[in-house]
Amino acid sequence: MHQHTLKELSVLLDKKEISSTEVTQALLERIETHEPTLNAMITVDNDGALEAAKHADAAINELGGTASAGKPLLGVPLIHKDIFCTEGVLTTCASHMLHNFKSPYDATVVERLRAQGTVMLGKANMDEFAMGSSNENSHFGAVGNPWQTDRVPGGSSGGSAAAVAAGYAPVATGTDTGGSIRQPAAFCGLSGIKPTYGRVSRYGMIAFASSLDQGGVLARSAEDCAYLLGPMSGVDPRDSTSVDQPVDDFVTALDGSGLSVTVDSSGDAPLNGVRIGVAAEYFSDGLDKAVATEVRQAISKLESLGASIVEISLPNQHLCIPAYYAIAPAECSSNLSRFDGVRYGHRCESPVDLEDLYKRSRDEGFGREVKRRILIGTYVLSAGYYDAYYLKAQKTRRLISDDFAEAFKSVDMIAGPATPTTAFARGSKTADPVSMYLNDLYTVSANLSGLPAMSIPCGFADGLPVGLQLVSNYFKESELLYVSHQFQQIDDSHQQRPRGFE
Amino acid sequence: MEWETVIGLEIHAQLATQSKIFSAAATAFGAEQNRQACAVDLALPGVLPVVNREVLAMAVRFALVTDAEIGRHSVFARKNYFYPDLPKGYQISQMNHPIVGTGSVEIVLGDGQRKTIGITRAHLEEDAGKSVHDEYSDFTAIDLNRAGTPLLEIVSEPDMRSAQEAVTYAKRVHSLVRYIGICDGNMQEGSFRCDANVSIRLKGDEKLGTRAEIKNVNSFRFLERAIEFEVERQREILESGGEVVQETRLYDADRDETRSMRSKEDANDYRYFPDPDLLPVEIDDAFIDAQRASLPELPEVKTARYISELGLADKDAITLAADKSTADYFESLIGAHAMPAKLSANWMLGELFARLNRDQLDIDDSPVDATAFAGLIARIEDNTVSGKTAKQVLDGMWDGKGSADDVIKAEGLQQITDTSAIEAMIDEVIAANPSQVAEYRAGKEKLLGFFVGAVMKASAGKANPGQLNQILKNKLSG
Amino acid sequence: MSIKPDEVRNIAHLARLGLDESQLSEFSDDLSRTLDLVDQLNQANTDSVEPLANPGQCSARLRDDVVAETDQREKLQTVAPNVDNGFYLVPRVIE
Structure with a gap:
């Protein structure tokens, strides 16, 4: 049951060869079996899931199937990252601060996917407040990578990635502020997409860095990404940064329809006409050799599918991490001020006065990485440092964004590694925050510039998955999904399953 | 030594919208605690602000009537500080790109002289909630109904030279915001609040003296007294060789004095930065034109029209036009009810105002509304009652005995014309x-x-x- | 850029984080190293570059002035640590 992709499940449900209740039951059992090893979930909502599955089955019977209902996701189980507010179910953001927080409302993403009849199995583990690249910063404990359980699954959407890789569910939601979907997707052998900033509503998605955060999908194929991303996308009156632009039909785009480049998916050169940029800056010193080899081979495969490979330059690439580590903490320091022990969340025992209430609640409620970033952010915004750090970073952000604008004059897409290395051993980078930050080397630029980006599996190095990152121009998710889907027709990396989780 | 007083005002005008500046919760005054505080106002995890279009429209109207620059590209910024009535831990305000730039208003001083007071800027921001200290002995109680109520903070240049000038300016702004329908001006309910920056310097000095900021002034009378007290306090300090400390002072109306607010041990560092949840607001010509078209006739224009077209005396015209509600009342008499202008003006300014003053009522709360009052004017006009009897009729109406005709009939006051x-x-x-x-x-x-x-x-x-x-x-x- | 524990204390106060001495010294190391990373921004020539606060070229979408929220006080206060009679309670603030 757990082997099926979303699309396969949808077809089986449509034909009534299985029921949503059966799938849900099977997956809940699978979660129970593997959780002691992986710890990918913070909350498993058995009762809620079975209830939703029952409703979905009733709807399928009544409407004659998922297809005739016009809801391909009807009855499909999924997992939400524990950063999305779910009414009545704990939403912790992996923090002690919110260990007891049952949201009184649903995030827009949750609401929209529920309206499609999906079945939420539970809430995935993550780095606390999405700050981290290894899922080791969770109040609820670290998460194992199904490929090698003493390795990290990446972060911050590490629980979502481990869960999908382990077959807990065909798909999971994630969020990506500096690579938090793409890096865990790469580490766990998944396809993960972070759409254009503003494509998916951020309402009810607990904010880390508002100008960088974007919701997206982790799945076992680009095709499944397309199925889930569609209903998640679109303007939301509650998020004024969400963009009022029609949402492409991502599923039909898999065959090349509706793209702004003209392609022919029926022949053996489906990428004919697609110009893919390769930047030397993405193959710099920090890149692991084995990873570089796999990524270069993947690029050759794209070329073999008809794509033309164009050398491009992203001259400010080396400034992405410095800019990101000023901007993201600055926004986070302010976004996390609301956690003050007054209206919800953790409050310290017997505060003697207001200052004690604030200081102790926040000290006890936040983990170390969160405090670290709040401190950096407070510092870079404080009097005397604002211009040198925050403003300088925002100007650099413009330079980085302009580099992409320049590149997209001559290419449709940029390809490169998603991460500098494969999944690293748990505990190997926790002592040095800066070495941890460098994991985001290739991913943060898409957040800084707001561009859509995707990571797909492209081979293995020492038995661990390698991710190929594709970045396209604003609102060209369809092209990312098309190219990835075509790649996955000739490459089977995405079909490999970790041993013990087949 | 001859001293010169220098005053600048910061006026917070609560904008008269239905819903809050960043949420769809109601702004009505007087709801039970926290019943008008929605998830956005409470800053629940994951919620986001969305700007109310009407607050921009109102700010633009203010810019238009103060000849101010309009910020075509206006940016909301976060002002970060912790306080329990500030749910997000920051206030959304405007810093570098306010919606209203440099402008001015003209005031008429007691001697009839005109003076222009510069407006430095006016920016949009959200109000905080309320901390209630007298409800519990061990706790401060937080009511967030007011959190997110839209405010326009109007900052003047330090152009005023006396408490009287400051009050005249404040009244002028008060009249303007009511005229253009962006603020109800209710000072008791806190819809219109003034902070005064007061300093003194030796006459002829270029450099400004150290100022004190006086907060918590909720009437024009208190504004005048607070400034006068503060000027005197500073004069005494300086004349005895002391130095004025830059600080925030609270006006205590009961004791008629200003006093220093508990000095904060650490200087505030608000860490302003552009709010990443809110994209810049672009104001285009069409938006401005629509606001311009919606502006009502302003007091000066009205006054001139009352004098030239209706033949009213200057003084009467000024009084009737100065306040929006008064002008509306008057225009209802002569417009919808087609009463003669001079007769209406005389009766309003005489008998109606005398009774309003006696009972300390605003014209909006008059027990005799314009329609009822027009009924009385009609009976005077058609000689049903004499002027003298009409006062008696008005007393009856004032006491709730019905319309002019009801009172005339009930009390047999009809004039004998047979x-x-x-x-x-x-x-x-x-x-x-x-x-x-x-x-x-x-x-x-x-x-x-x-x-x-x-x-x-x-x-x-x-x-x-x-x-x-x-x-x-x-x-x-x- | 080296950040001393005393500076960390000031920043922690602004951020209302109650840190003990050992945390102050740990964070002073962490922060110094992170700021060294951020200091690489000095390599960029940003003269006459406009800062970019939000990606994309959009301006804000606005909402109409309509009241659409109803009273949800009881529901919203189920998650509150200390409420009474509809008020949120905090230790007494002396004004």
């Missing part, structure tokens, strides 16, 4: 006073008053005075 009835009464008086008649006819015309009084008395004051006079004169001379 010529034969008046003649009969005159005949009786003439017959009863033969000697006075003889004296009158001999040339003692002063006695006319005696006869008028006697007939009026006989009619219980209801005889139409004009008719009475006319007929009486005829009969006496006859």
